[in-house]
Amino acid sequence: MFTKYRYRNRPSYDAKRHFILGAQLLSKSRSTKDRTSSLKLAKSASEEADKSISLDPRDAASHILKALALDAQGFSTSAVEALDVALSTLTAKSLSSSERGDALFKRAEIKMKVKGNKRGKVDSVVADLVESVKLKGDNAGAYRLLGECYEKKEMREEAVEAYERAVRIDHECGAARDALNRLGSMQ
Structure with a gap:
């Protein structure tokens, strides 16, 4: 027994x-x-x-x-x-919520590498990233990638806001700083 x-x-x-x-x-x-x-x-x-x-x-x-x-x-x-x-x-x-946020971010990163349907892919990536930052709001990489997606969708204000959040979280986030400079929004 x-x-x-x-x-x-x-x-x-x-x-x-x-x-x-x-x-x-x-x-x-x-x-x-x-x-x-x-x-x-x-x-x-x-x-x-x-x-x-x-x-x-x-x-x-x-x-x-x-x-x-x-x-x-x-x-x-x-x-x-x-x-x-x-x-x-x-x-x-x-x-956990944090782990789920990280998994959503990783899925979004990988989806961006996959070639295929551009518009549908970006919409899917944005959905993953929005959910990711809700679950784990301290991920500068997620905000940076979200800014890139918003740029591709020609949503300038949202892109600037996402890049600014990335820089607030990680002051060393060069990609987000460069994007803000390119968009003329660096403060």
């Missing part, structure tokens, strides 16, 4: 173990200068994320890890799909 209870949570422990191993591999991938080694490590991280997902599919962190590993390999579309799963109602419950 005790054995039954002892191994009851075993899949959860194994899922966490695979997640941690995948996160370590992804970290090594990012710090490696050699492109071939970096890709191999990112692929291994993706495989560990898959193992974690197979053991605990409702944990959003494993889906996010998979998305980051796929993005590191250059598979942006697949990375967006993995983030879509992580942000779905089934898995998003396992994320």
Whole structure:
């Protein structure tokens, strides 16, 4: 009887173990200068994320890890799909508001890299970023990217406001400062 209870949570422990191993591999991938080694490590991280997902599919962190590993390999579309799963109602419950905001920001960043429908893509990215800054209002990168999107949509006032928020949060945000100078709004 005790054995039954002892191994009851075993899949959860194994899922966490695979997640941690995948996160370590992804970290090594990012710090490696050699492109071939970096890709191999990112692929291994993706495989560990898959193992974690197979053991605990409702944990959003494993889906996010998979998305980051796929993005590191250059598979942006697949990375967006993995983030879509992580942000779905089934898995998003396992994320805090701050983590959800970060995931939305990362999805927006990756969507901007994907080639395709320009107008629909920008609208989708703006929706992600607006939700991201509501959940985590101290992300200068999200405000900077939101400003870029507003610029693409030719919404100058909104772009200026987003860039100014980015600079208020991070005084060293050169891209936002440059954009404000370009738009003639630097104070």
